[in-house]
Amino acid sequence: MPHRFVVITGRPGVGKTTLFRKVVGELRSMGYRVEGFACPEVRVGGRRIGFKIVSLDGSLEAWLAKAGEECDGPRVGRYRVCREAEDVARAAVERALREADIIGIDEIGPMELKTRGIRAAILAALRSGKPGIYVAHARLSDIEILPLLKSEGVWFTVTVENRDLLPPKVLEAALEAIRGGRR
Numbered sequence: 001m002p003h004r005f006v007v008i009t010g011r012p013g014v015g016k017t018t019l020f021r022k023v024v025g026e027l028r029s030m031g032y033r034v035e036g037f038a039c040p041e042v043r044v045g046g047r048r049i050g051f052k053i054v055s056l057d058g059s060l061e062a063w064l065a066k067a068g069e070e071c072d073g074p075r076v077g078r079y080r081v082c083r084e085a086e087d088v089a090r091a092a093v094e095r096a097l098r099e100a101d102i103i104g105i106d107e108i109g110p111m112e113l114k115t116r117g118i119r120a121a122i123l124a125a126l127r128s129g130k131p132g133i134y135v136a137h138a139r140l141s142d143i144e145i146l147p148l149l150k151s152e153g154v155w156f157t158v159t160v161e162n163r164d165l166l167p168p169k170v171l172e173a174a175l176e177a178i179r180g181g182r183r
C-alpha cells in the first residue's frame with residue numbers, strides 16, 4: 001500500500017525543522033500547495049522565551065507557549081501553553097484541508113498535544129485522507145496519533161550523519177504520498 005504520510009523525527013536540535021523547510025520549499029518550487037503550521041521558537045538575547053504557531057502561508061500567527069505565567073494553558077516544562085494557538089491551528093488545518101496538495105505540520109510534540117484544539121486539528125488532518133509531511137517529537141506516544149503515523153507513514157530519523165543526505169529522499173517520499181493521494 002502506498003504511504004500517505006512522510007514523518008520526520010530525531011533528537012532535539014538535530015535538524016528536523018531545517019529538513020522540513022527544505023522539502024516544503026522544494027515542493028512549492030515544483031508548484032505544489034503545502035499548507036499547515038509550524039511552531040518556531042522565539043529567542044530574545046539568546047534566551048528562549050517561548051514558541052509561536054504560524055500558518056505555513058504566513059498569514060496567521062499566535063503564541064503557542066511562553067515561559068512564565070503569562071499564558072493560562074497547560075504547563076510544559078517552564079512554559080505555559082497559550083490558548084490563542086488553537087485558533088491558528090484550526091484555521092491553518094481547515095485551509096490545508098480545502099486547498100493543499102499536501103498538509104505540513106512542524107511539529108507534533110508535547111506542547112501541541114497538550115492543547116485540546118491543536119490536537120484535534122492534527123487528528124483532523126491525519127484522518128482527512130490528505131497526504132501530509134509531519135515532524136514528530138522523538139518521544140511521541142499519543143495513543144491515537146502515533147498509530148496513524150505508524151500505519152500510514154514512511155519514517156525518517158534525522159541524525160547528524162544523514163541530515164545532508166535526507167532532503168532528496170524525503171522529497172521523493174512526499175511526492176509519492178501526493179501521487180498516491182490522487183489515485
Ligand SMILES: Nc1ncnc2c1ncn2[C@@H]1O[C@H](COP(=O)(O)OP(=O)(O)OP(=O)(O)O)[C@@H](O)[C@H]1O
Nearest residue numbers: 010011012013014015016017018019107158163164
Ligand atoms: N544539515 C545541516 N547542516 C548544518 N547545520 C544544520 C543542519 N540542519 C540543521 N542544522 C542546524 O542545527 C540547528 C538545529 O536545527 P533545527 O532547528 O532544524 O533542528 P530541530 O531538530 O528541528 O530542533 P528542535 O528539536 O529544537 O525542533 C540549527 O542551528 C540549524 O541551523
